[in-house]
Amino acid sequence: MPEKQILNKGPAVIQWVSSKSGASPRRDYIPNRIRMGNGVELPFIGLGTSSVENSNEATEYSIRTALDLGYTHIDVTPGTHKIVGDVLKEYMDSGKLTRQDFFITTKLPCISHSRANVATALNSQLKYLQLDYVDLFLVQSPCGITIRQTAQGRNKFEPTNYSLPETWKGMEDVEVHLHWPQKDLVVLCQSLNVSLTAYAPLGSPGLQQTIDQRGDTSPLDEPLVIYLAQKYKKSPAQILLKQLTQRNIVVIPRSVNAQHLRENLDSLNFTISDNDMEALANVRSRGRIYTYTSRRNHPEYPFNENDDE
Numbered sequence: 001m002p003e004k005q006i007l008n009k010g011p012a013v014i015q016w017v018s019s020k021s022g023a024s025p026r027r028d029y030i031p032n033r034i035r036m037g038n039g040v041e042l043p044f045i046g047l048g049t050s051s052v053e054n055s056n057e058a059t060e061y062s063i064r065t066a067l068d069l070g071y072t073h074i075d076v077t078p079g080t081h082k083i084v085g086d087v088l089k090e091y092m093d094s095g096k097l098t099r100q101d102f103f104i105t106t107k108l109p110c111i112s113h114s115r116a117n118v119a120t121a122l123n124s125q126l127k128y129l130q131l132d133y134v135d136l137f138l139v140q141s142p143c144g145i146t147i148r149q150t151a152q153g154r155n156k157f158e159p160t161n162y163s164l165p166e167t168w169k170g171m172e173d174v175e176v177h178l179h180w181p182q183k184d185l186v187v188l189c190q191s192l193n194v195s196l197t198a199y200a201p202l203g204s205p206g207l208q209q210t211i212d213q214r215g216d217t218s219p220l221d222e223p224l225v226i227y228l229a230q231k232y233k234k235s236p237a238q239i240l241l242k243q244l245t246q247r248n249i250v251v252i253p254r255s256v257n258a259q260h261l262r263e264n265l266d267s268l269n270f271t272i273s274d275n276d277m278e279a280l281a282n283v284r285s286r287g288r289i290y291t292y293t294s295r296r297n298h299p300e301y302p303f304n305e306n307d308d309e
Contacts, residue, residue, distance in 0.1 A: 032268050034248055037193040040135060043103055044245040045265055046073030048199065048254035049080040056083055062256045063087045067096075069262055073103045075197075075252040081106070081128035089130050104129065105136040105197070105252075138197075176249060177203040178219035178240055179286035186247060201251040202240050224283060228276055238267040243280045246272055 033041040047066040049059055060083050063074065067087070076084050084104075091097040106125050108118060122137060176182045176198035189196045203219035219225060220236045229236045237253070241264060244251050253264050272280070 032245065034195050034250060036195045041103075042136065042195055042197075042250055043071075043073035044250050045071070045241070045268060046075045046103070046105065046197075046250065046252040047071050047261070048075045048077065048252040049084060050075075050077035050254055058256045059083050060087060062254065062261070065256075065258050066261050067091060067102075069258075069265055071261070071265060072101060073105070073250075073252070075105045076107075076125075076129070076134075078107065078109055081125050085129035085131065099131070103135045104131065105138060106134045107138045174198065175200050176244065177201050178222060178225065178243065178280065178283055179203055181281065181285060183281075186249065190248060195248075195250060197250040197252060198244055199252060201244050201253055202237055222283060224279060228272070228280075231276075232270060232272070234267070234270065235263050238263055238270075239272070239280075241267040242270065242272055243277060246277060 032044045034044060035041050047062065049063065059080055063084060064087060066074070074084060074088075088097070088102070088104075092099065106122075106129075108121055122134070126132065126134065174182060174185065174196065176186070176196070177200055182196075186196060219240055222236075225236045225239050228234075228239045232239065234242075237260065241251050241253065245268060255261050255264065
């Protein structure tokens, strides 16, 4: 497995990268990427396959539509490896794509945090993906768990004692959006040449009920975002994605809507002014949406309920 590399400068931003394979005319140029510490180039915009309407058919449609639109980065969620693998194999077998045309990110499940289980988990994913390698392998959760069955036949989730450094020796994406900008973490990662991937880059509009319970609004409904969308003639989602990629943060929004997928990719094709970026940076932080409170007593639980930025 590749070793972690730390350099003394921030990640390099690549505006346009020539396609090596030339397998398809639409891939003569690849949208903006960021160069990671090991020199690998990570596309700024990716497709997340997580729980797309809880439907295999919807997930498959989303992947096919994204690839046809020119997406090169697929962020694979546990449970979708076979679907992703079947679609990619079809595209490669037909000559539409080669392996070099796309970037695959997968995650280490929270039940596989022991050093000995890391390689086993990755090899299992490769089998379902029908690939020889993935481009990026992330620790999905800082809190490892084990599943035990109770006398009543129910599954019981218990914390493990594996430390993250120990897990790493066998081998991270984080929540970032307008209402949880992670400013200090972004500065730290970029100072160490560590690329950062944001999940929930739109603020998880699918969890609006949770947001409402906190008395908050969705980042999509933020007055400043709506104003800037009108100013730049873009959608609110494009403003939210661009303010992240313009901070050199990779985003992996998910959608089964072809127009939304197209808009997400097109968010790379404009620039937000410095003044407007500063205004977005000054939007009040609301805190995390994903707090994993059921794991609050886990020895590796990293979130402080009073966290704020």
